[in-house]
Amino acid sequence: MAFFYKQAPVQEGQELDVKIEAVGEKGDGIARVDGFVLFVPGTKTGDEVKIKVTRVLSKVGFAEVVGKSSATPATEQAEAAPAEEEKEEKKGKKKAKKTKEAKKEKVVEEIAEEEEDTDDF
16 A cells, blocks of 8 residues: 655755664665655664655655764664663762771771770770
């Protein structure tokens, strides 16, 4: 069953950040915008690129790469969040460990001073 758009969700000249989902029979990368297929030459599956739409037909469109994508896909953001939390947790633990060690040193110094004071008698 063919799917026709009354109006494509992209326009010629429009620049978009996309992720290449597959490679077509002729070797062009395939990206989708709201289900609308865009062929992007010179790309491969997994590439995240900024494109400029060059031609729009009723079923498909064509685009060219104009740079690297500036957007971070949602999956990468979701993966990055726990990593950042883990870093912050480690920083907190290191700081707590340093504080604990500093307190221990202070107690040891106080005990040493007390011993010196008792040696004077």
